[in-house]
Amino acid sequence: MLKTIIAFIIIFGVLVFAHEFGHFIMAKRAGIKVLEFAFGIGPKIFGYQGKETLYSVRLLPLGGFNRFLSAEEIQAGRENGENLDISEQELRDHSFENKSLWRRMLVVVAGPIMNFLLGMALFVFLFAVFGVANPQNVNIIGEVSKDKPAAAAGIVAGDRILAINGVNTPDWNSVTAQIHAHPGEEMQFTIQKAATNEVVSLEITPEYDQQSKQGLIGITPSYTMEKVSVGQSIKYGIQRTIEFTRMLILYIVDMITGKVPPELSGPVGVGQVIHEGVQQGMSTLVTLTAVLSINFAVLNLLPLPALDGGQLVVMIYEGIRRKPLSAEKKGWIQLTGFALLIALMIAVTYQDIVRLITK
Incomplete structure (x- = not known):
């Protein structure tokens, strides 16, 4: 059980870190100031203040976030007693909301892209080290x-x-x-x-x-x-990533259209799969991490509030109407999406527990 818990934390930690690092590095490239890059959620355990970014580690290693410079973050920080010495010029030049629509969209999509790349890299590693199943x-x-x-x-x-x-x-x-x-x-x-x-x-x-x-x-x-060369491993890794992404998208479409019954798993179900992977060995765990990373990328691109895909939809809508939504409306969208996400998580976790009990 201890090995399963450690594997669960490491796998989810790697997936979340890769995702948030994608947002972080693209924000830096876009000239957006990142106030905080946090690994984990909940109370802060410790942090390191860099030149312009606070790098923090939080209590629960099952999430993460980036705090980008914005008028809302400055207001929230001051309400929480933070000493944010930000000039109006810096806010205009380096805030998230003042960047072009395309740059903001690239920052949002960079997280899922990093998860796709992580999945691909893990598949390449598998083929290079363990070979190809013939x-x-x-x-x-x-x-x-x-x-x-x-x-x-x-x-x-x-x-x-x-x-x-x-x-x-x-x-x-x-x-x-x-x-x-x-x-x-x-x-x-x-x-x-x-x-x-x-x-x-x-x-x-x-x-x-x-x-x-x-x-x-x-x-x-x-x-x-069968042992293969590094070049062949890269080729097979790309093919496997494309193939699995296509299968996952088709499955989601079939679930939405009612062609197949919805079969979703929450943390309990994923934990059970990881437990089985621990028993089967390293190659199975690496494969599982690659698959989960691609799942994470695709699901985050779904056009649902509180997900990256939902943010993209809002940005596209703002681009079409040529006017940003008010902070209040965005807050309600995020709150509604978060509530739906929690409700869905509770539902699938309940299903996972029922499946485990009735096995």
Whole structure:
């Protein structure tokens, strides 16, 4: 359990730090003064005052923020007793609200972009160190997904699929051809068990997968790891990032349109996945961090208040009307979005706990 907690804190800390550093570095490039770069949320543990930025570490390492120079921040700081000696000239030249629309949008989008880059870098690292999985065209199962038909039927990694509905399946291509073509139909699987070499007959019904439009039972082929060059690792890392981002966007669209039921996970669900990753080893944890980083990037770009995507929508609206929204309206938008975000977090955390209890 201690290893899981440490891994949880490190993974989320890395994701949040990369995200906030993206905002920070782009703000610096845009000539915006950053009053504070905070790692973590809650009460401040310690901080270092740089030339113009306070670098602080907060109590809970599950978030972070940047305080950009603005009239609102100056007012809030003075109300909190901070001694902010900011001239009107500095406010005009280096405040967030006085920069052009495009520069402000770049600052906002830089956080998600940094998470995309982090995910890509981790995939490149994986391929460079561990190699590329090379699937074998044999009828031996490599991995079995939890809560899928194969797992429910008692199939485990290493089992061999000899036949399906009386049709011999000597290789993986013949296995998938049968499964993909019969979604929703009960099928007779002839399985040679890895542990005992005993041949058993199992009835399994493939699920219809909305994305691939075919039947699946939750199995993957066995594979060998093939060493690749650094150049190939970079190529595969970019491909994997694009591929996973595309899959995630399509899944979100399918959830919104009702094609697939919403399956969301909160901190408890993610913690359970990290716990399983800790047990499986370093390569699984690195893969999980890469996947979560890309998830973090895509979700932050959704056009919802309190997220980066919501801020982009507000900025685009201000650009179209050529007039900024009042601070009061922006405050209500942020407050509403934050309340919705908390409500959603509570709901998915409740679902996570129910799933854990009923397992």
